[in-house]
Amino acid sequence: MIVVTAALIKANGKILIAQRPAGSYMGLKWEFPGGKVEEGEHPQEALRRELREELGIEVEVRDIFEVVSHKYKDRHILLLCYQCRLLSRNVTPREGQSYRWVTKEELDNYEFTEADKPIVNKLRKTP
Numbered sequence: 001m002i003v004v005t006a007a008l009i010k011a012n013g014k015i016l017i018a019q020r021p022a023g024s025y026m027g028l029k030w031e032f033p034g035g036k037v038e039e040g041e042h043p044q045e046a047l048r049r050e051l052r053e054e055l056g057i058e059v060e061v062r063d064i065f066e067v068v069s070h071k072y073k074d075r076h077i078l079l080l081c082y083q084c085r086l087l088s089r090n091v092t093p094r095e096g097q098s099y100r101w102v103t104k105e106e107l108d109n110y111e112f113t114e115a116d117k118p119i120v121n122k123l124r125k126t127p
């Protein structure tokens with residue numbers, strides 16, 4: 001099982017989502033930014049590292065929002081989605097990915113990875 005972290009970052013009533021790069025696994029699907037936890041790393045540290053590497057942002061990692069265990073055809077992931085507080089002013093994608101700030105209502109306009117669906121559903125229901 002691969003342990004993956006994802007961030008739920010809200011600012012000004014909008015949520016930060018990122019698009020997986022074309023050509024990558026599930027390329028062009030939308031997701032919550034984050035990535036795999038490496039050997040010997042705490043999930044919260046992994047999340048801070050991934051956000052720094054991919055989007056050039058610093059966050060404070062807060063409570064877990066949702067945990068999803070999802071089996072794709074060729075991999076089983078345990079997705080830890082944390083609520084985060086954005087500490088940086090600007091998002092600076094370092095690996096060329098697209099990102100968007102979207103409202104809860106706009107989430108329906110994006111095709112998320114299968115594992116993210118329970119997170120998106122929960123977000124729709126939370127005030």
Ligand SMILES: Nc1nc2c([nH]c(=O)n2[C@H]2C[C@H](O)[C@@H](COP(=O)(O)OP(=O)(O)OP(=O)(O)O)O2)c(=O)[nH]1
Pocket residue numbers: 004005006024025026030031032033034035036077079113114115116
């Ligand atoms: N960061 C992130 N990953 C997600 C989400 N939903 C979801 O299924 N994933 C999957 C996609 C990847 O298989 C894995 C994240 O690892 P990663 O972003 O480091 O993936 P990667 O492109 O390096 O993966 P790989 O091609 O090396 O296998 O978790 C999500 O919301 N956020």
